[in-house]
Amino acid sequence: MTTPVEYGTLYGLGVGPGDPELITLKAHRLLRTCPVVAYPAPDDGDSFARSIVEDFLPAGVEELPIVIPMRPERFPAQDVYDRAAADISNRLCGGRDVAVLCEGDPFFYGSFMYLFARLAEDHTVEVVPGVSSLTACAAAFGRPLAARNDVLSIIPAPLEESELRARLEVAEAAAIIKIGRHYEKVRRVLDQMGIAESCGYVERATLENQVVSSLTEFDGERAPYFSMILVYKGGEPWTD
Amino acid sequence: MTTPVEYGTLYGLGVGPGDPELITLKAHRLLRTCPVVAYPAPDDGDSFARSIVEDFLPAGVEELPIVIPMRPERFPAQDVYDRAAADISNRLCGGRDVAVLCEGDPFFYGSFMYLFARLAEDHTVEVVPGVSSLTACAAAFGRPLAARNDVLSIIPAPLEESELRARLEVAEAAAIIKIGRHYEKVRRVLDQMGIAESCGYVERATLENQVVSSLTEFDGERAPYFSMILVYKGGEPWTD
Numbered sequence: 001m002t003t004p005v006e007y008g009t010l011y012g013l014g015v016g017p018g019d020p021e022l023i024t025l026k027a028h029r030l031l032r033t034c035p036v037v038a039y040p041a042p043d044d045g046d047s048f049a050r051s052i053v054e055d056f057l058p059a060g061v062e063e064l065p066i067v068i069p070m071r072p073e074r075f076p077a078q079d080v081y082d083r084a085a086a087d088i089s090n091r092l093c094g095g096r097d098v099a100v101l102c103e104g105d106p107f108f109y110g111s112f113m114y115l116f117a118r119l120a121e122d123h124t125v126e127v128v129p130g131v132s133s134l135t136a137c138a139a140a141f142g143r144p145l146a147a148r149n150d151v152l153s154i155i156p157a158p159l160e161e162s163e164l165r166a167r168l169e170v171a172e173a174a175a176i177i178k179i180g181r182h183y184e185k186v187r188r189v190l191d192q193m194g195i196a197e198s199c200g201y202v203e204r205a206t207l208e209n210q211v212v213s214s215l216t217e218f219d220g221e222r223a224p225y226f227s228m229i230l231v232y233k234g235g236e237p238w239t240d
Numbered sequence: 241m242t243t244p245v246e247y248g249t250l251y252g253l254g255v256g257p258g259d260p261e262l263i264t265l266k267a268h269r270l271l272r273t274c275p276v277v278a279y280p281a282p283d284d285g286d287s288f289a290r291s292i293v294e295d296f297l298p299a300g301v302e303e304l305p306i307v308i309p310m311r312p313e314r315f316p317a318q319d320v321y322d323r324a325a326a327d328i329s330n331r332l333c334g335g336r337d338v339a340v341l342c343e344g345d346p347f348f349y350g351s352f353m354y355l356f357a358r359l360a361e362d363h364t365v366e367v368v369p370g371v372s373s374l375t376a377c378a379a380a381f382g383r384p385l386a387a388r389n390d391v392l393s394i395i396p397a398p399l400e401e402s403e404l405r406a407r408l409e410v411a412e413a414a415a416i417i418k419i420g421r422h423y424e425k426v427r428r429v430l431d432q433m434g435i436a437e438s439c440g441y442v443e444r445a446t447l448e449n450q451v452v453s454s455l456t457e458f459d460g461e462r463a464p465y466f467s468m469i470l471v472y473k474g475g476e477p478w479t480d
Contacts, residue, residue, distance in 0.1 A: 012379075014371070014375070016264070017369070019266070020265075021264065021269070022264045022266055022368075023265060024256070024261065024263065024264055024265075024371060025260075025261045025262070025263060025264075025265065025268060026259070026261040026262055028265060029261070105371075105375040105378075105379075106379070106384075107375060107379055107383070107384040107385050108374075108375050108378070108384075108385055108386070109384075109385075109386055109388075110384070113384040113387055116384070120382070125382075127378075127379035127382065128379070129257070129262065129371045129375040129376045129378070129379045129446075130371060130375070131254070131264060131345075131369045131370060131371055132374075132375055134348075134372075135254070135345040135347060135348050135369040135370070135372055136369045138345075138347040138348070138367075138369075139252075139345075139347055139367035139368070139369045142360070142365075142367070143347070144346075144347040144348075144349075144350070144352075144353040144356070145347050145348055145349075146348070146349055146394065147349060147353055148349075149396040149398050149399055150396070151393055151394065151395050151396070151399075151407050152394040153391055153392070153393045153394075153411070154386065154392040154393075154394075155391050156388070156389040156390070156391070158389050159389055159391075166410075167391050167410070170406075170407070170410055171393070206369075
């Protein structure tokens, strides 16, 4: 006679923008109790998500790195997620909880959705929201993202130049994400629109090597993936 | 001979969407060490921000409620913030740190900006980002906010009907915030656009009395202020 195994729970765990102190109490608790953690990792180098919480991982935890080949402009091959989902499902079916570490928040432009799509139907999944890079960058730059009845648009930098411009024209405030090698294009659009002067540039928010400046003082030719441009078209949001 | 007093630091402390376990480790640490906390409070009833962290407040902490008269559609009179800023400045000048409790994140449509505008020039201010209602609602509804190169717009419900529609037409995904008494108007726009079926409705995310449903199943005539409608115009974000 065998006792039926109770399935484990899958946690999509937001670990915040980078400063380990910006994880939530809930993420902290789950990290200490989940016997398995999975996280995205580059094929060469350390996992950023793991680095945020490494001091909180208990000895003996099983680690499942999800190795994402880095290919500019292309989204990761779905077979990577097929395999990762199978590995995770295997642990869940064995009755073990699994925490998937997600930079920022799991449902804010994150890759967790690829696992969620594969596992949510057959397993119990709980998404634990985290501090997103969006608000971390605003805090670093020292200016509210938006106020009152402003529309705030989150705009990915890989969009075509004309599309970028069209989107920026109808927003009172915007955050341009995934800058990386699109920096020059984005900068050109903002310059042509005459709004570069009031933009903020933030790189690696909340980390020790954080960079914060006005956009016009930033003199790089490209920016890292983990950077953001904050766009304000009106005056100070608190005065009107 | 007197020793010069070192000024205190003002912390804008994001306390997350409602579940006390969704505050950050940093907010938790600062709550236990700041001798003064300030928070918005209605003229009748309890402060929501305070209720989130009440179990973490140490005995003897000085509390400064900032009483905001509730007046539909009008933003609070600036003299409330003038007085609150003076009270807070007084503590900072006396060398005491002050934490201002902010629902969600301090710089995501929050009232903290009114204090920031008054105090940032003369005092050391640190903004501690928090989990915003935006990502908490997506987690509750169980669907990513946006993916890949989608543009995500945050749209305040008080906008005029034609404006609401125009903004929704140019976004792949949107979160409509500050629903409250604007529910009927927003619902009409979404129905007319033929996109209500795929929208999600979330009320009081992460609290015990949280409500989550598809928009078409929600049968209220008005919604509380702390509710959000999530708009998805494409198919499942992870399939394309």
